[in-house]
Structure formats: structure tokens, C-alpha cells
Amino acid sequence: MTDASIPSASVPDGAPSGRSSSLLTLDGRVRRRNAAERRFRMYGIGAVAIGLIFLALLLVAIVRNGGPAFTQTFITVPIELVEAKLDKTGNRDLDEIKKVSTFGYKPLVVDGLSVLLTRNGIDNVLTKRKDIAKLISASAVGQIRDHVVANPDQIGQTVEFRLLASSRVDGYFKGRVSRESLARDKNLDAAHLDIADALMARGALDRAFNWNFILGADASESRPEQAGIGVSMLGSFFMMLVVLALALPIGVATSIYLEEFAPQNRWTDLIEVNISNLAAVPSIVFGILGLAVFIQFAELPQSAPLVGGLVLTLMTLPTIIISTRASLKAVPPSIRDAALGVGASKMQSVFHHVLPLAMPGILTGTIIGLAQALGETAPLLLIGMVGYIASNPPDGIASGFLDPNSAMPAQIYEWAKRADPAYYERAWGGIIILLLFLMSMNIIAILLRRRFERRW
């Protein structure tokens, strides 16, 4: 463009007129074009960087907010199991011991805490002596009662219990609750925090890894310190079993038919169009389908992992079909020809030769499809897997499939909706667990692909 043969009149402005320019000296226009080039390149780098920054922000937010959910504050309290209160007749009759409700255990906790305070030389600065029990989770009385019912022979002795601290105390040590925020809070006073600090300094209160969060059940709205994701993990597990048992065989059968046998006709075209459209239908529409067909029409139980699994199966099928077809396509025709050449039928050549060779690809696609299903939330909301407390682990396989349960993403949604900010921490923690599952599934898929991938 800036060629010497161009008459000087048409030399674009910026180039010194009348003087022929050289490729070696940069004139104004070339400099501008180079600057535009650099700018364009910077836009590109900037876009990639912004994308990566978003990813980093997201991960940092997840880890920073979710990390604390994995530890929990416990208080070790010596509690005297007073015979006069727990077993008035003294004959250790289980039925009579069971008659004492958790309410009857409350004084024991207050006494135990007072003993703990005097033993550590801390003054109970609270106006009401009974208020000291607010340091402890409301679940503590249940825990003590269960222990007493299990070991009635320990009545009359003093037993050391490791009790959950209440969520406010726990939040204080995690930096979620401050003395200022307690001013408007009826559940705890700043004085409690002084006591908690003193207990922490003397080692009676400690923060430890919280297995209950990973393995435990959900708790009621007022006891975030007790809530765990374990039961909904089981719900997700049973749903994934349903998805695997249905989506894999149906998906593989569909792909084999379409890829190896299907003649070119209207029906085949219809199936193809349907599959590519189903892949793009919003997931919430599958939830509507599940609600109308499985729950309203077929009258399957609401909130059951079986129904969730069925809905997710329909949703994952297109993913599995698309990846299975790709891996069937990747098996070279020579394999089929060789099998047919030695007298195998079409069916035998597919099932004995093509399918085994395509298996790694199929499994990879299936795992990725399962990972997608595991993280899906929207359809589960419509079939009722939210809105209640998934507090009991299923007892047995049939109940695992049919009894109401939650699923991991639905449980996270449920926690995110609750009012107590302590539940937000649980929600983030749940996300960490969910992402760990997804990550390991994807890593398995990648390893499978690496290990078995064949270049023909």
C-alpha cells in the first residue's frame, strides 16, 4: 500500500508527501496500523484475562466462603447425669428413662456449663444464670438424651460431652458474627462472647473438623450448626444410579441404531431432529415434564430420587447419545469390513467388534453426562425435592429410591434460601463438596480417554 510507485498524490496523508517512503522506515500510517494491531491483540488478551479472572474470583469466593463449613466449634462439658432427674425410681427402667423429654435435660446442661466455668475460673457475667445454655446448640439436649438412653448404667455419673456450640458462637470464631452485630440479636449477648473467648483460651472450647457436615442430615431452620449434606448426598447417589441404569443402555442402543442400522427415512430424520432439539431444551422444561407425566399422570411419589433420576435420564440422554455416536463414528470401517468378511452378521460385527472399541469413548461421554446431571437443580425444584428437611437417611434400597429425599444441588438451594446467614456458609461448603465430585468425575473421564484413546 505504501509502495514507491504510487503517485505522490495518492499517498495517504501521514506519509510525507513528495518523498517516496521505504518499507524499512515506518511512516505515520504504518505506525497507526501497527498500533491498531497491538490494540486489537490487547483486546484479545484482555478478554481471555477477564474470563480467567472471573473463574479465579468464582473459585476464591467458593473456597473462602465454604471453607469454614468444614470446621465446627465444640465445647467439652462435664455433665452430671443426675439420677433424681433422669430416673426418679432408680430402677433403670428404659421406658421410664425415655419418658424424660429433652426439656428435662436442659437444667443438666446449665449445671454442667456452670461447673465448667468455675473449674476454669471464669465468672458467669450473665444477668440470668440460665442464659449460659445459649452457648450450646439446641441439639445438645438430644445428644445427651440419646447417650443416656443408650447407656442407662451411666446415670448418676459425671460424663464429659463434646457438644456443638451454637451457630452464633461458631460464627464468632469464624468471623461471621461480631459484637456489633449481636446488639440486634436476641440469641446471644456480647457477654457470652467474653465467656467463649475465655473458654477458648483455656482449651475447653475448640474448633475441629466437622465430619457431621459431610455425613450428617439436614437440620431445622434454627440449628444451622447441626446441618449436614450426607443425606442429600445419598439422594443424589440413588438418582445417579437410576440415570446410569437407564441412560447408558438406552443411549447406547439409540446411537447404535442411528449410526449403524438406520435407513435414511422420515422416522430416522424425526429421531435425529428430536435428539438435537432435546439437547437444547431448557432444563426447567424437563422439570415440567417430570411433574406432569411422572407425578400427575403416573402418580409416582413426589420428591423421590426415582422420579428425579427419571427426569435427569431424559435430560442426559442427548449428551450421551451425541458422544456415543461420535465414538462409534471414530471406529474405522475396516474393522466392520473385516468382521463382515469372515462371515459375521451386521449385528455381530457391531456388538463383537465396533462396540468394544468404542467403549472408552462411550464411558467418557457417560461420565460427563452424569456429572451434568449431578449438578442440575432446576428440574428437581419442580418435582418437589426442596422445601422440607431431609433429616433421615433412607433405610434400605427401596426406601432410597422411593422415600422423599433431597439431592446435593437442591439441598444447597434450600440452604441458600434460609434466612440465617450461618446457612450461607453451609451452602458454599456444599458447593465445595459438589464441585469435588464433579472434578473427580471429569478427571476420571479424562484419564479414561488418555488411557484408552486409540489413533487409527
Next chain:
Amino acid sequence: MSPIWTLLFVVALAAIGYGAGRARAMRSASGDIRNLHSLPSYYGANAMLSVLVPALALMVIWLIVQPMFIETRVQQHIPPQSYADSGALSLIMSDVRRVADGLTVAVREGVFSVDDAAGLNSQSTDIRAALGSVGVALGSDVEPYVLKAAQEYRALSGTGQTLRSIAVLALALAGLIWSLRRTNRTFRARNVVERALLALLIMAASIAVLTTLGIVLSLVFNTVEFFKLYPWTEFFFGLTWAPSFGGGSELGILPLFWGTFYISLIALAVAVPIGLFAAIYLSEYASPAVRGFAKPMLEVLAGIPTIVYGLFALLTVGPALVALFGREGTLGLNWMSGGTAVMTAGLVMGIMLIPFISSLSDDIINSVPQSMRDGSLGLGATKSETIKQVVLPAALPGIVGAILLAASRAIGETMIVVLGAGAAARLSMNPFEAMTTVTAKIVSQLTGDADFASPEALVAFALGMTLFVITLCLNIFALWIVRKYREQYE
């Protein structure tokens, strides 16, 4: 016999059939495999399929038809004056089922004898208390007609179950005998088995069609129900969305449309430039090392479940935006009052769509033939000029397709808007206000204990129908563009 046991018997018969079919074929070939038309296992498989397929098909059909049949028979016992509409009838029917199940439990626990349960009447016995004692809690006392219907229900389902077991087992046995009689050395077992397998494959492939059909039917039926209760003109052209379960709701879709559209627009405004420039950089400039790192990292964003983005919007982005634009924010603008807003949801959805746009456009840019770039570079254009004037125009239809696909994803996205966008349906231009979308309202109308016959619940199906139609059209259009474009350079 319960369905599980029937099933186990059928499976056992099938296993016997496999062994017997194989053995019979071998015997007819006098032990020499070369005399057989097919491999011995095909004769076994033939017998097995002849047992399994008809018996299981009958069982499935029976399991579906029997409850419907019993339902209609039992409904005759319920006097028409005791219910106002079909919703009340279905409530009564569920009572009937509860009582019937309760009677079964009571018989099992030994509270009633079998004859007692069939001959009870509500005057002489307190059914509610009796059922309560075995753990079946009833909401109210049992009406005489409900009890009668429940007894009929129990009797019919008992008979049905016996008949079903007999019919299924008889069919299985018949299949076994028939297939064994056919088995001899000239029988073309392989052809028969392969034809059956092919039929199974076709059935599996048809499930995709059935799913679409299920979606369409479940949407259409309920939408029609909805439009019987609520005029369609007000639904499509109404400007207010104010559902109230007491009745007198205003259910205009336009505010929801506006929210959906606004949020998607912001999402695309975030995702399209970033995604497109990232794709251009990664496919045209980046070294293999950078590409090998950045591309999978961006795609991680696509693999993160939407609930994570929803939580990110609700708990991180929302408060951060309030801290910037809120009343006491750093910018002191007082534009934003709460964390849930169009901006929050739009931004986060934009982040979610970045990998979607970047990897689709990346594929499309890569499929522009290298010769076109070489031609442009050979004429002295810089790389960015080549991209802007040659590569992008050539890739434009494909990129438009990618953006449309992303738009359809944005319109159908649920979790981010449920958590991040708020619940108020508004027609407003302010992006810092809370608005709501079609998907968010589907969730809120269908979760909870709404009565499925009310327009407030049924409206969700009409919303779903609209959503389905819109995303379907967008998808078909986008795929059509992409395909048309691809053919150009192949």
C-alpha cells in the same frame, strides 16, 4: 403375588428357557455344532426372548391399565353431589386409596380379619381410630361412601393382582413352550434374535421422540386447561403479573418477558465481546502453550453447575454491586437498594455464557479456510485487518448462530435468576431494580402446595409452553444458520 415376585418368576423361566433352548438345539444336531444353522447360544437367546418380551410387555400394560380401570369403577360409588369439580374428586379418590391401603395394613397387622375388612361399615366401627392404631393417620372421619369405595377398590385390585400374575406367567410359559417347539437344527435362530434386537434398538431410539411428545403433550394439555380458566388475550398482552391464590389474579406475561429479555440482554452484552475476543485471540494469536492452558480453563466455567452461579450472584456479586452502587456505596449513587437485581443476574449469566460463545466461535473461526487468511496477509494486510475484514465476515453467520444459541440458553436459564434476579415482576428500565423472569415464575408457581387445578398453578404450564416454543425456534434457526454456513467451506 406382588409384581416383584412375578417378575422374578418370569426371569427364572427365561433362564430355564436359555438352557433348554440351547440344549435342545444341540440334541437335534446330535451334538455336532456344524449341523446347526446358528450358534447354539442363539437358540438359547431365542427361547429367552420369547419368554421375556411378551410377558413383560403384558405386565407393563396391565400395571398401567388396571389402576385406570379400577379408578373408573370405584368412582361410581362416589355420589356426584359430594364433590364440586374434578379437583375435589381427585382429593376424594386419594382418600379412598389411603383408606384402602390402611385396610390392607390393618389386615396385615391383625386388627381386622380379611372378611371384617370387606364387610366393615362406618356406623358400627370407628375406622379412623382403628387405622390410626396401625399408623395410618386420616385427616377426617371416613364417610360411608368412601369406605364402600375403598372396599371395592381393595377387592378389585386384589382380583386384578391375581389375574395379572396368572396371565403373565401363562404367557411366559406359552412363550417358552412355543420357542422350544420351534427349536431344531434348521431353525434360523440368529436371524430371529437379530431381528428382535433390532426392534429393541429402534424402540430405544424412539424414546427421544416420546420425550418430545411427552413434553409437548404435558405442556399443551395443561395450557389448554389454563386458557379455559383465564383468557389468552390477557395472558399474552396483560401488563401486570399479580397472582393471588385467593382468586382474582392478574397473570400478564409481558412483565416476565421484559425481565427475561433485559437480563438476557445484559448477559449477552457481557458474554459476546469477551467470548468473541477470547475466541479470536485463542485461535489467531495465542501460542499453543497459552491456548492449551486458557481454553480448558475457560471451559471449566461451562462445567460449573448453575446453582453455583446462582449462589455467586446472590451472595457475592449482589452485595458487591450494592457496595458500589447502593445507598452508602463507594460511588455514592444510591441506584440500588437490594442485592437481587437485573444487573446481578445479567452479569453472572454473562460469565456463564463466556465459554459457550468462545468455544463455539473458536470452532467456527478455525473452520475458515487458511487460504483466505493467506490471501489477505499476502496483500499486505496486518493480522488484525485480516481478522476484521476477511475472517470475521466469513465466520459471521456461524457467530450469529452461536450468539443465538447463547441467547436461548440465557432465556431458559433458571437457577441464576431464581437466586439473583428477585421476585417482583416489573416493567422498568432501571437495571439495578429487581425483576423476574419466565423461568423464575415457573418455579415459584409450581413449588409449594398449590392446587394443580387453579389458574395460578396452571399458568406455569402456559409459561413453560411459551418458553419451550421460543427456545425451540431460536435453536432451530441457529442450528440452521450454523449448518448452512458449515456447508459453505466443506
